[in-house]
Amino acid sequence: MGLTAFSLFGRLALVTGASRGIGRAIAEGMADAGADLVLAARSADSLAEVAGIIERKGRRAETLVADVQDLSSLESMSTGLADRGMLPGILVNNAGVEEVRPSTDVDEALWDRILDTNLKGAFFTARDFARRLQEAGQPGCILNVCSLTSVVGVPTAVPYTSSKSGLLGMTRALSAEWAKAGIRVNAIGPGYFRTELTEVFYRDPSWSDAMLARIPQGRFGNVEDLVGASVFLCGDAAAYVTGQVLMVDGGYSASI
Numbered sequence: 515m516g517l518t519a520f521s522l523f524g525r526l527a528l529v530t531g532a533s534r535g536i537g538r539a540i541a542e543g544m545a546d547a548g549a550d551l552v553l554a555a556r557s558a559d560s561l562a563e564v565a566g567i568i569e570r571k572g573r574r575a576e577t578l579v580a581d582v583q584d585l586s587s588l589e590s591m592s593t594g595l596a597d598r599g600m601l602p603g604i605l606v607n608n609a610g611v612e613e614v615r616p617s618t619d620v621d622e623a624l625w626d627r628i629l630d631t632n633l634k635g636a637f638f639t640a641r642d643f644a645r646r647l648q649e650a651g652q653p654g655c656i657l658n659v660c661s662l663t664s665v666v667g668v669p670t671a672v673p674y675t676s677s678k679s680g681l682l683g684m685t686r687a688l689s690a691e692w693a694k695a696g697i698r699v700n701a702i703g704p705g706y707f708r709t710e711l712t713e714v715f716y717r718d719p720s721w722s723d724a725m726l727a728r729i730p731q732g733r734f735g736n737v738e739d740l741v742g743a744s745v746f747l748c749g750d751a752a753a754y755v756t757g758q759v760l761m762v763d764g765g766y767s768a769s770i
């Protein structure tokens with residue numbers, strides 16, 4: 515196997531939550547690996563900015579405004595792709611939200627917002643992606659952005675932990691169901707990365723110090739640290755890998 519197995523040249527990747535943070539870094543990294551991109555999120559202006567960066571790399575980048583919590587919006591995304599004659603072979607299910615709160619204070623609105631975005635949204639995006647591929651008789655691959663909370667419990671993050679544990683379960687079950695259709699389903703499990711989602715934690719130096727002490731590599735992740743694992747899992751180098759989560763967490767989940 516040559517290094518081309520690590521290339522995404524000729525692939526079209528749909529990345530949700532591509533307007534900033536981890537999704538943006540994965541989209542840009544996949545473009546560097548040769549892929550063309552479809553960028554989805556709710557913020558049109560930010561998507562256009564990311565599309566401009568990707569186009570300057572010499573890759574194609576289309577944007578689709580979509581809210582993954584809303585099934586009619588997902589349907590419009592699918593129709594929008596079909597109207598533009600685009601059939602992505604890679605889906606990165608990255609869109610996600612988080613809010614910590616003591617579990618005794620969690621209400622239905624918070625539970626629904628987190629679960630509907632992180633789990634229900636990811637499932638129905640995957641369903642529509644796989645339907646179109648199966649109708650076209652094409653193979654494909656899905657990368658779900660899980661979390662440390664897919665494998666460890668985090669106090670006051672119970673809706674989020676539930677969504678990301680569910681997403682790992684979904685990764686395994688869909689990998690088994692769709693393997694014969696040629697669709698691989700894997701996940702990455704990011705540890706601690708400073709983004710808009712997590713910014714609130716980093717403002718507290720005592721939290722940062724305590725967390726750093728628990729990360730064997732002794733630093734927080736940079737969003738670019740997630741690119742290699744993402745490109746690997748979506749390329750031919752991982753042709754016989756499905757149903758797996760690759761933790762990218764500086765060793766956190768492997769240590770006590």
Ligand SMILES: NC(=O)c1ccc[n+]([C@@H]2O[C@H](COP(=O)([O-])OP(=O)(O)OC[C@H]3O[C@@H](n4cnc5c(N)ncnc54)[C@H](OP(=O)(O)O)[C@@H]3O)[C@@H](O)[C@H]2O)c1
Nearest residue numbers: 531533534535536555556557581582609610661707709711
């Ligand atoms: N940061 C970390 O340490 C960390 C660790 C583990 C896992 N993760 C996961 O990584 C993913 C990205 O997180 P991040 O840290 O990059 O957060 P972020 O900077 O807040 O980015 C979240 C992205 O998701 C999009 N999004 C949110 N709700 C959406 C919706 N309803 N429909 C469509 N797009 C939506 C946002 O775009 P719009 O607002 O424009 O819609 C944005 O592009 C999430 O799934 C998160 O759970 C993050």
